[in-house]
Amino acid sequence: MSINTASTPAVVGSSRDAPASAPHRPPRRAAWAGVVSLGLGIFTLVASEFLPASLLSPIAADLGISEGTAGQLVTATSVIGIIGGPLVVSALPRIDRRWVMVALTALAVLSNVLVSIAPVFGLMLASRLLLGLAISGFWAMSLAVTAQLVPADRLGRAMTIVNMGVSLATIAAVPAGAFLGELVGWRTVFLGAAAAGIVALVVQLLTLPSVPPTGAPGFRTLVRTAARPVVALGVLAIVLIAGGHFIGFTYLRPAFEEIGGASPAALAMLLAVFGVASFAGNLVAGPIADRRLGVLVIGAPTAIGAATVLYALAGANPVAAAIAVVVWGAGFGAIPTMVQTWMARVAPDRLESSGGLVVAAFQIAITVGAAVGGLLVDSVGVQAAFLGGGVAAVLGAVVLTAAKAR
Template identity: 80%
Template sequence: MSTNTASTSAISHSPVDAAPAADAPGPRKAAWAGVVSLGLGIFTLVASEFLPASLLSPIAADLGVTEGVAGQLVTATSIIGIVGGPLVVSALPRVDRRTVMVGLTTLAVISNVLVAIAPVFGLMLASRLLLGLAISGFWAMSLAVTSQLVPADRLGRAMTIVNTGLSLATIAAVPAGAVLGDLLGWRTVFLGAAAVGVIALTVQMATLPSVPPTGAPGFGTLVRTAARPVVALGILSVVLIAGGHFAGFTYLRPAFESIGEVTPSTLALLLAVFGLASFAGNLAAGPLADRRLGVLLVAAPTAIGASMVLYALWGANPVVAVAVVSVWGAGFGAVPTMIQTWMARVAPDRLESAGGLIVAAFQTAITIGAAVGGLLVDSVGVQVAFLGGGISAMLGGMVLATARRR
């Protein structure tokens, strides 16, 4: 209790914009190759998560299920992600973190191989649960591991490298899966994902140094971390920002199609603009998080929320739609690095538990945002879903600003 009190007191008297002190715990020499290997791991895991979205029809036909049932292959990874991150962090309190990260990547490789050879849908679904555990655990641990690979005042830039894997996977996985699935078959695509996983695994084994666990172990630490008021406000802000985003993002296609005279090529362009803007936002977030975190905490949620509101009001104009989607994508692309860097400032002694809570919050936000957005789209229209999502994102930014002042 005395440690927690001292930590909270120190945080409350230091601005969040300031990088941690130069003598904060960390290595003498940055292991940037190890950081890159974590980004490669994130790319492999997230790309594997999204692959079924582009392969539902052939998977359903081959395994004798409906496309709706096959779609649960994506849902399964998200659901397990709500508990997977905190579970991995708490259940392995004393294991070298290099071993944990390598083990989780190995689990993803095994999952993809099992999916590729699965003769029945049940085995395939169980294999995807393994992937969900690997993704949530890897992402939850990435903040604490990265913090031990680079100096404290370069953590934002390092997390940008890690999250670049997330951005690239989001942009490339679905179209690549569709093209390769048509050429080679869906099972070969998953074998290919397993091969990429082996490459990531090899790089991790070659570049990641031994990383000792940080903080007190166990589920009790996770609960005590979540109970800290400033951390609780941060987790609430994640649910509001990401939930608001996914209330609209999940229904981008019907929203785009509501614009008059949108051709398939225009639709593809709008989606590409969003993906590229998200990638650019992630790249910009690292330096901003290291030097001007307070500005980023306000700018990113505002960009998301204001863009969604503007789209709901004036998205019928294609030029406006492209501009708004660009700002929206850039804002959301900055969110993962922004949240992770902020959490490292307010809970530097609980990075592993904080990472698990962030993952659980994001997965919860995806589930709630998509569900509430769907209800709004079906009952009152896609514009209202965008308005509600935009207001939620901006409210999340206000909550984060309140947490920053605390």
């Protein structure tokens, strides 16, 4: 399969499956303002997703439930994400994508408001399902929308801006939620998240231009896209790479506690270092993806694999563990931009469907990775989880390279 990386993403394919002509792009400044608005939207959505992780104790105490039950508020958004992205792409085939993104942001605002006033856990859980749908749909559509705003040879840079929202939210949401929860109460924190969503909504209305849908509509197109061998291999590779990351990352704390002299403060510092390294990895991923995508396809997953193995073997050496976390964070920070750019190259006529499949693959990876990691930790030991995760990540890079070669 020959890929012209400088072509416009949405014009390849049969006349039945793709638009007849390239989309008309807005002026450059307006286009990049729209890209920034998508990044801001992603930031507010992902920050809302992570907030309960820092507020479980007060939520549980207020509602009279266990902290384990309260933790399902986080799980719910991930589970719905497996079907949410493909569902939004398939169910809204002909609506201007500007209004789809605005509506999904509004849905997240509604979710946070409902959580802030929910008198019982059931209503709160249902509200979080709405957020999961908003996040997965917004992220799934972001690739196709961004590809219509910027030239194809700038798509990697543009997706870096969009995914910067994920990196910033990962770094800031949990500590900010914990601090503000103590200061003003957990319900007010969710109202604040709703206010941030309104800001993102207004910015989108002011900057995001009209974006027509791309490709053939409906669920059938999604199935046909998933049935393409190169796309199916890409989805498998994403599950392996991201799943390998979560096999180890989910059990970072018990592994770190095996290092002599480890303390909760040191663990917090280690997680902060991971977040900063992840942000840096995302920043450099865009230009590399635009110019040397093959290098990034091999380099980022290999960095995860090497880092997890080093972390597993660090033993009582906190310096080695810190180095491993820096490399690991940088590698994983590059993954979202890398896989989205890769999908745009191999399926330029099916950007919306492939975007939905990417989101579903990430959510499957989170669920499966945590489960497999738990089995390895319980049956063999925490080192086995890290070694297994490293092997899976490198194997994913091999699959992705082989798929591109086809």
